[in-house]
Amino acid sequence: MEDGMAEDFRYLAPVFEAHARGVVVDNLIGMLGLLGGPTLGYQVDRLTHSLQSATRAQRAGERVDLVVAALLHDVADSFAPENHSEAAAALLAPYVDEEAHWVVKHHGIFQGYYYFHHLGGDRDAREQYRQSPHFDACVQFCAEYDQNCFDPSYDTLPIEAFRPALEEVFGRPSRRPGGAPLP
Numbered sequence: 001m002e003d004g005m006a007e008d009f010r011y012l013a014p015v016f017e018a019h020a021r022g023v024v025v026d027n028l029i030g031m032l033g034l035l036g037g038p039t040l041g042y043q044v045d046r047l048t049h050s051l052q053s054a055t056r057a058q059r060a061g062e063r064v065d066l067v068v069a070a071l072l073h074d075v076a077d078s079f080a081p082e083n084h085s086e087a088a089a090a091l092l093a094p095y096v097d098e099e100a101h102w103v104v105k106h107h108g109i110f111q112g113y114y115y116f117h118h119l120g121g122d123r124d125a126r127e128q129y130r131q132s133p134h135f136d137a138c139v140q141f142c143a144e145y146d147q148n149c150f151d152p153s154y155d156t157l158p159i160e161a162f163r164p165a166l167e168e169v170f171g172r173p174s175r176r177p178g179g180a181p182l183p
Helices: 006-033 046-059 064-072 084-092 098-114 125-129 135-145 159-170
Strands: none
Touching (some): 006 046, 064 098, 064 135, 064 159, 098 125, 125 135
């Protein structure tokens, strides 16, 4: 890259952008598929949990950014189990609004309200974020679209029902942190 000229990058950038945009939704659906299978002691697997989260958000009339955030909030479980919230948030950051990004980034610690105390932790660890303008949104997200989304009898929508929302969100111009959108 050091020897590249401006015209090289003016050629390469749109080639990459067209390719990436053409496969991103299918790749995300594939990543969600990695969450299928073992229930890990819960009543549903993590794929069903994610679909149920998005189904509940969509049925509640949430904006598309939050529906996609609900769908993808745990997508990084398979490759970043210790920091899945931050990894999923990084994936969403260039495409969703600030609140949806913040909610996904912090949902892990907010979800801890429901179980940290059972494992010797502090269920109120989320209080360190009390001053955030998105605190209440994250509390609500975990209450309505996360902790309760392990119900095997819930009428959960299939992944294809969310393809239009994924295409809308990931079809937007990127707001890449630290840089302008690719041409």
